Amino acid sequence: MSFLDYLLGRRRNTAEVAKERLQIILAHEHSSRNAPDYLPALQQEILAVVAKYIRIDLEDIRVNLEREGDYEVLELNIPLSEDSKGTTIRATTRR
Amino acid sequence: MITSGKGGVGKTTTSASFAVGLALRGHKTAVVDFDIGLRNLDLIMGCERRVVYDFVSVINEDARLNQALIRDKRVDHLYVLPASQTRDKDVLTLEGVDRVFRELQQDLGFEYIVCDSPAGIEKGARMALYFADEAIVVTNPEISSVRDSDRILGILSAKSRRAVESMDPVKSHLLVTRYNPERVELGEMLSVEHVKDFLGIPVIGVVPESESVLNASNVGTPVILDEKSQAGVAYSDMVDRFLGENRPLRFVTSERRGILRRLFGS
Ligand SMILES: Nc1ncnc2c1ncn2[C@@H]1O[C@H](COP(=O)(O)OP(=O)(O)OP(=O)(O)O)[C@@H](O)[C@H]1O
Numbered sequence: 623m624s625f626l627d628y629l630l631g632r633r634r635n636t637a638e639v640a641k642e643r644l645q646i647i648l649a650h651e652h653s654s655r656n657a658p659d660y661l662p663a664l665q666q667e668i669l670a671v672v673a674k675y676i677r678i679d680l681e682d683i684r685v686n687l688e689r690e691g692d693y694e695v696l697e698l699n700i701p702l703s704e705d706s707k708g709t710t711i712r713a714t715t716r717r
Numbered sequence: 718m719i720t721s722g723k724g725g726v727g728k729t730t731t732s733a734s735f736a737v738g739l740a741l742r743g744h745k746t747a748v749v750d751f752d753i754g755l756r757n758l759d760l761i762m763g764c765e766r767r768v769v770y771d772f773v774s775v776i777n778e779d780a781r782l783n784q785a786l787i788r789d790k791r792v793d794h795l796y797v798l799p800a801s802q803t804r805d806k807d808v809l810t811l812e813g814v815d816r817v818f819r820e821l822q823q824d825l826g827f828e829y830i831v832c833d834s835p836a837g838i839e840k841g842a843r844m845a846l847y848f849a850d851e852a853i854v855v856t857n858p859e860i861s862s863v864r865d866s867d868r869i870l871g872i873l874s875a876k877s878r879r880a881v882e883s884m885d886p887v888k889s890h891l892l893v894t895r896y897n898p899e900r901v902e903l904g905e906m907l908s909v910e911h912v913k914d915f916l917g918i919p920v921i922g923v924v925p926e927s928e929s930v931l932n933a934s935n936v937g938t939p940v941i942l943d944e945k946s947q948a949g950v951a952y953s954d955m956v957d958r959f960l961g962e963n964r965p966l967r968f969v970t971s972e973r974r975g976i977l978r979r980l981f982g983s
Pocket residue numbers: 721723724725726727728729730731752834835836894895896924925926927928930931934948
């Protein structure tokens with residue numbers, strides 16, 4: 623925001639909001655860019671197994687692929703009940 | 718190769734003007750429509766009534782390349798290879814495209830082959846980017862366009878021939894189009910610097926939002942030939958920069974910028 627906007631008490635501009643949203647979107651997409659092709663299938667199958675035992679809502683599940691040094695870490699976070707923080711399955715492979 | 722990911726951002730407008738600009742500067746140039754089934758480069762170039770054969774008929778060997786190439790009547794050294802209207806998008810093959818490109822370069826002596834990519838990240842777009850040496854990534858200062866350009870850059874660095882064969886990477890340039898400096902200054906539009914920072918590639922031009930683009934497409938004259946329009950001038954500058962000239966960016970600040978804004982402005 624410029625000094626003029628500040629003086630006039632103008633609200634936060636929309637370009638600023640767009641910038642923040644893009645930052646988050648791109649960071650997320652870059653972390654999964656080099657994901658292996660089988661990742662979606664793997665994800666589906668793990669979820670199918672979990673769903674046999676626990677009632678889960680697909681919407682609540684977070685899947686993350688991250689790089690930690692030499693390792694690739696695949697993380698699935700599954701909320702087991704409404705008030706639990708959930709459980710996390712981590713799979714690590716060396717690159 | 719002219720690409721964007723997102724549809725309707727100005728790829729075809731850019732392909733036409735860029736090709737005209739290269740030819741005007743004396744380079745033998747072919748502009749090729751990869752948008753199979755939805756061809757409209759011929760309309761923007763104003764040669765739609767002269768289309769007999771097309772890219773697909775050359776790939777299928779139903780016609781020879783020099784039968785399908787349409788020579789531009791206004792500009793020397795400029796030829797158009799139109800797309801077909803076929804509904805089958807899978808007619809393009811890497812082998813076929815490779816053969817046509819080799820013939821264009823080696824037998825017919827073309828210096829530049831400008832490829833107008835279809836939107837999306839599916840087969841047609843991948844076919845257009847596979848052989849690219851340089852990419853002009855057309856982006857509107859808008860959140861979804863920036864995101865799609867980012868995805869295309871990811872594909873270029875992983876799936877292009879240069880990536881697959883471990884050669885030097887495709888050289889990518891950012892072209893921001895439909896830019897409105899007034900709205901940028903009001904904080905209603907992403908600035909070219911922000912778009913550049915997100916995408917991490919150098920800016921080759923900024924084309925302002927301009928009524929002359931629609932007028933140009935109405936009559937089938939690429940806007941670069943309209944020397945009185947800001948968009949036309951911006952495309953000329955962009956071609957010069959591509960060829961290594963130093964041209965400062967124009968039309969990136971509001972003309973109505975008052976003294977107060979100058980003092981306190983963004
Ligand atoms: N600088 C500009 N100012 C105003 N209008 C523009 C500008 N650039 C492009 N347009 C308009 O935007 C529309 C889309 O342009 P164009 O066909 O070049 O996009 P495209 O990326 O090739 O689209 P598609 O993805 O469908 O192939 C057209 O109506 C064109 O006139």
